[in-house]
Amino acid sequence: MWDYGVANIAPSSTVTASSRSNLAGTVVDGNNTGKGWDDWVSGGNFPKSSWLAFSWTSAQTAQEVAVHTFRDGGATWPSTVGVQYKDAAGAWVDTEVSATLDQSSEEAPSVSLDVSSLPATTGIRLQLQTETNTWQAISEVQILGTPQAQGNVCTLPGSTTAASFYQTEWQTLPSKNACDGNTSTAWLTWRGSGEYPDTESFTLTPGTAYDVSAVTFTNTEGSPQSVHVTYRGTDGLWHDAAEPTAVASNGTQTKVEFAPVTATAVRLTFATTGTFLKIPEIAVAGTLATDPAAGPSIESSAATRCVAGKAYVASSVKNTGTGSVAVEVTSAYGEKSFATVQPGATVSVAQNSRQSAIAAGTVTVTATAGGVTTQSAPYAATTCG
Numbered sequence: 001m002w003d004y005g006v007a008n009i010a011p012s013s014t015v016t017a018s019s020r021s022n023l024a025g026t027v028v029d030g031n032n033t034g035k036g037w038d039d040w041v042s043g044g045n046f047p048k049s050s051w052l053a054f055s056w057t058s059a060q061t062a063q064e065v066a067v068h069t070f071r072d073g074g075a076t077w078p079s080t081v082g083v084q085y086k087d088a089a090g091a092w093v094d095t096e097v098s099a100t101l102d103q104s105s106e107e108a109p110s111v112s113l114d115v116s117s118l119p120a121t122t123g124i125r126l127q128l129q130t131e132t133n134t135w136q137a138i139s140e141v142q143i144l145g146t147p148q149a150q151g152n153v154c155t156l157p158g159s160t161t162a163a164s165f166y167q168t169e170w171q172t173l174p175s176k177n178a179c180d181g182n183t184s185t186a187w188l189t190w191r192g193s194g195e196y197p198d199t200e201s202f203t204l205t206p207g208t209a210y211d212v213s214a215v216t217f218t219n220t221e222g223s224p225q226s227v228h229v230t231y232r233g234t235d236g237l238w239h240d241a242a243e244p245t246a247v248a249s250n251g252t253q254t255k256v257e258f259a260p261v262t263a264t265a266v267r268l269t270f271a272t273t274g275t276f277l278k279i280p281e282i283a284v285a286g287t288l289a290t291d292p293a294a295g296p297s298i299e300s301s302a303a304t305r306c307v308a309g310k311a312y313v314a315s316s317v318k319n320t321g322t323g324s325v326a327v328e329v330t331s332a333y334g335e336k337s338f339a340t341v342q343p344g345a346t347v348s349v350a351q352n353s354r355q356s357a358i359a360a361g362t363v364t365v366t367a368t369a370g371g372v373t374t375q376s377a378p379y380a381a382t383t384c385g
């Protein structure tokens with residue numbers, strides 16, 4: 001089951017730490033169990049208080065922070081983890097959100113912090129406090145947040161990239177350079193050996209599902225022959241998005257457009273027989289995918305009223321979504337169906353109990369449009385006459 005509309009936005013943040021900054025990146029490398037960052041210092045006097053901070057260039061809406069600690073020969077994890085966020089002025093603000101970790105655990109604990117009460121923010125900082133005289137070790141931090149609704153999926157928070165190869169002889173020009181919004185940095189597959197494989201690939205993983213419809217890039221060096229765009233669907237399998245397309249001459253944009261596909265990853269496989277490629281930016285146009293199994297959006301209510309001394313249950317259902325829905329209203333006094341309720345429209349039904357007094361109850365409302373939404377609308381007891 002794919003988790004629609006939620007992505008780990010921690011890997012797209014800039015991670016900083018109170019100490020041992022060179023290890024900070026290991027808490028967002030996707031490895032939840034390996035040795036990551038710690039606040040170890042020499043001399044045996046360990047910090048009782050350390051922090052890890054995650055910053056983004058635009059405000060993010062976070063729902064949950066998962067902290068995976070690491071057992072480094074003993075209970076090398078915090079006693080408590082507290083959450084701060086960055087306000088609009090850039091100051092760190094304390095919150096009530098914190099977790100206590102079991103110091104007697106045999107296994108390194110993982111904790112989940114509910115941060116859904118926090119405002120949208122450009123930064124989240126974890127305050128790590130320990131009561132023991134040892135270092136604090138964190139394997140990984142995942143921050144589940146709401147991804148951006150649409151745009152260039154390549155540069156959106158939550159997206160990560162990988163490549164079959166990048167020019168590593170000087171530790172530079174990795175695949176992420178093609179998704180940093182900066183045309184002066186590039187992904188390069190040049191090899192000093194001059195021996196080139198027949199293909200090089202670039203894989204974009206957004207962290208959630210996007211409806212993707214176009215890929216554009218401009219090659220600047222080497223002479224890749226073609227590009228084949230494939231995607232990983234919500235079924236976990238790879239499919240063709242488009243037929244292989246010739247790469248335009250250097251300096252000219254190549255654009256591959258196709259009918260929208262719901263993708264959890266997008267891969268560009270370049271034919272590079274005898275050559276390499278250099279691409280400053282790859283743009284992947286996408287819109288956040290919605291769960292097709294989710295039911296339609298409705299609002300329902302019920303109340304009682306008296307007509308000629310008899311109690312009626314009056315129900316109304318509003319279609320608050322963007323497509324038409326079928327609605328069924330069922331109470332103890334009958335049922336009523338509406339085959340088509342247009343977006344924004346409200347339908348009402350009054351069901352006669354044929355009694356002067358009725359007890360409190362509920363009306364069941366079912367709306368169907370692909371998926372099914374069921375709501376219960378309560379009404380109070382009433383006496384007429």
Ligand SMILES: [Ca+2]
Pocket residue numbers: 026027028029030031032033034035036139140
């Ligand atoms: Ca890690």
Ligand SMILES: [Ca+2]
Pocket residue numbers: 177178179180181182183184185186280281
């Ligand atoms: Ca770039």
